[in-house]
Amino acid sequence: MSLTYEDVVAKYEPVLGLEVHVELNTESKMFCGCATVFxxxxxxxxxxxxxxxxxxxxxxxxxxxESTIKIGLALNCSIAPFSRFARKNYFYPxxxxxxxxxxxxxxICVDGYVDVEIETDEGPKKFRIEVERVHMEEDTGKSLHVGGATGRIHGADYSLLDYNRAGIPLVEIVTKIVPGTGKYAPEVAKAYVAELRDILRSLGVSDVKMEQGSLRCDANVSLRLIGAEKLGTRSETKNVNSLRSVERAVRGEMIRHAELLNAGGRVVQETRHFQEDTGLTRSGRSKEQAEDYRYFxxxxxxxxxPDAAWIEKLRAGLPERPSIRRKRLQEAWAVPEKEMAAMINADVLDIVEKTVLLGADPTKARSWWLGEISRIANDKDVAIADLAITPQDVAEIVALVNSGDLTDKLARQVVEGVIAGEGKPSEVIAKRGIKVVNDDGALMAAIEKVCTEQADTAEKVRAGHIPAAGALIGAVMKETKGQADAARVRELLLGHLGQPTS
Amino acid sequence: MIRNTAAQMAAKLASGETTSVALTQAHLDRINSVEDKVHAFLFVDEKGALEQAASVDAKRAKGEKLSPLAGVPLALKDVLAQKDKPTTCGSKILEGWLPPYDSTVVASLKKNDIVILGKTNMDEFAMGSSTENSAYGPTHNPWDLSRIPGGSGGGSSAALASFEAPLAIGTDTGGSIRQPAAVTGTVGVKPTYGGVSRYGLVAFSSSLDQAGPCARTVLDTALLHEAIAGYDPKDATSINAPVPQVVQAAKDGNVKGMKIGVVKELNGDGYQPGVRARFDEALELLAKAGAEIVEVSAPNFEYALAAYYLIAPSEASSNLARFDAMRYGLRVGDVDGASAEAVMNLTREVGFGKEVKRRIILGTYALSSGYYDAYYGSAQKVRTLITQDFTKAFTQADVLVSPTCPTTAFKIGEKANDPLAMYLNDIATIPVNMAGIGGMSLPAGLADEDGLPVGFQIMSPVMKDERMYSVGAALEAALLSKWGAPLLNRAPTLEASK
Structure with missing residues (x-):
């Protein structure tokens, strides 16, 4: 009786609602001076x-x-001239x-929207997600339930409490219901959270790290028969810790709801917990009887x-919208969509842009940051931004390669040196004695030496078997400690052995 | 020496006639000799007080410039956090808790070198008008040990009236400074809301709570008022404005040309004849001193009590939620296998007294969805109307006056099982808290029928606290010349029976 996703969307229309909690990156907590270091x-x-x-x-x-107002403005909200805090009363350790x-x-902020664009069968399509409200609150502490099978409070042997997180500023961004996404509901949900993440990152108000919980998404999903007016019962899925999980959670809940409805059952209004390993959700707290938080x-x-002049000042200082900036850069750099996405995912867009502004060719700047430097950051398990290499350094290295003063291989050594803390590129080059051997005399000496040592191979090349030259070129490069330009070596070698050089 | 005013003590300290150690020791001796009858204190900090006194004496010996009350001892209501000293709020649930920080009021006292003798008894979490709701037994009124000393700050008022301390700190949510002052023949002031920081004052009802000074004279009260008042960035509701010049007003005691408004609704049915007689007499004296007496009406005051008993318990139900056995205070039922929920339940069951539970339940109900508008919401509207009544009345008069309470001190146990009768005791003091304005109670004499003290209440507009000190000082001076000696001289000495 397991349904396919196509069966589900053929019969039902999904309605989304997304609540995103963002931990602000303020130095101190929401209501006291305590530090907020993760x-x-x-x-x-x-x-x-x-x-x-x-x-x-x-x-x-x-x-x-201030951060919350910036968020509200970036999400096209109006900022309330008067807003208040309230107490939400419930007991929990x-x-x-x-x-x-x-x-x-x-x-504090109401009535905004976020536009997202996704690929559909009919090409790229824009969806508008309306934002109902953006409000401030404080985070809770963390419980660690020790013992017991589920890691939850019930059945645990004992619980440990850490109040470091208690009082960290949280901003909650709540959408209005989002109908009309049809079969694209999971993609729209993911695109919305991704867009939100990019906007928040561009504002510099949060670390927006889903895996660390500084950005958390609750996905509300309900189904109704296509054409029906009345909304179905929703479930609220928590613990969705990555963009991919947002998509999986929505899709999974749609299927689960449809199976229940098809079997004549009903959806229970409840909180559900997303499970990363299975992609399924597990039942949590029932919300059939609405909890009474006794707000006041x-x-x-x-x-x-907030003062109107202050709001206008914050509005004027808003950064370029990430989606617009992305399009602008993509066009200017002539980067394929996939490469662009790779840069965004690796969080190197800013740094690449800076490198390009310092004169580097966009393709090369991108390939350094996304390639060699990302690999080293990965190996060291640190963020690229924390490496001791700057856009200035990379731009310099790219220039040296362009001018022929460095080969790609030598440039990699320079990058390594800079990251190892040996100084600026020029200092690394000086200290390591890195230089391109472009003295044809020295190269010829090495070529003659190699051809003597590997006379058999040289003979093959001389007989017209060009592919055999590779081994000889490699040996010459080794002989010159990698400081030669391989193209020039090939040219000289083939000439030496009487073969055409192009 | 202990029967001096604080100002006199301060003068003797300044002139070198006595030392703070000697003065503090004299009060500790007095506490030792009468405390078994009065029970004003929950904790007497003999060692801490003498150390503090010695340090003030040392500063004075070095010629340091000291504040006006430096070296004078004080009794602190046990609802204000004092670093490393027991702070129970009169509740079992906080038994044994030692605050790791000082409330702003305590920090100010320390900065002014005022010697803290210990913590005074109170109705649990400041809920009550008699101190009978203290988990540690009631305090007795020095005028008649079988009677209540008022509440919730009965410990502080009794300490003053029994000469255990010349100064005390109280807190006032619906009259907890003024009503105890009235029934013990002492002076108590609830400053304008926001005039004194609430940081470190264990909250009962956040929008109504206000710490304030208590003493035996208007001037002493003013001196203490200036020592503790002022803006505090740790309290978001604290007012960022200069402290009213209350000491100067108390020294001048000038009411010439002032308009004093008698609140029609706070004087009449239900007020004891002796209370009314002393009130009328006080009005005559004020008129003689040059004030103009006018009558004002505040028609919405009749709803104040009902609104108060929705707002205060609502806020309390939330404020007291933190007492859950998780981080401090009492913990009951923490045995193998007990859930956190079960421990919370048991601790709160055992740790809170009857009146506290009554108010938590009341407040929880009033805030419940579906009832909020009818109860909490309506009460807030009444609050606005009361504030408007005051605003209007203050266009007709500079200060407003009334008896502080309808009756003199009642017997211990008399109203313990009749919460409504108990609540009615605060009928004249509550409007002041609802509007966030200032209120003072000072002695107006003794009621003829029972020979017990009667309080006279003066109310002043927001941040015009100096006005009640002007009127208070004028009345005090007129009464003193009429009586020939302070009223408290007529109270029992307490030591006689020893």
Missing amino acids: GAEPNTQTCPVCLALPGALPVVNEKAI DMPKNFQISQYDEP PEPDLVPVE
């Missing part, structure tokens, strides 16, 4: 406020408000106050009333 020793980034000690009071982080300070009926305005904080 991965610090448990409970070392805490204070009376974020531990909810009796008497402690929250004070709003201005920087977090990782929530120190047993209420979360959030925004409820008076969020947070009396410890005053309303947020």
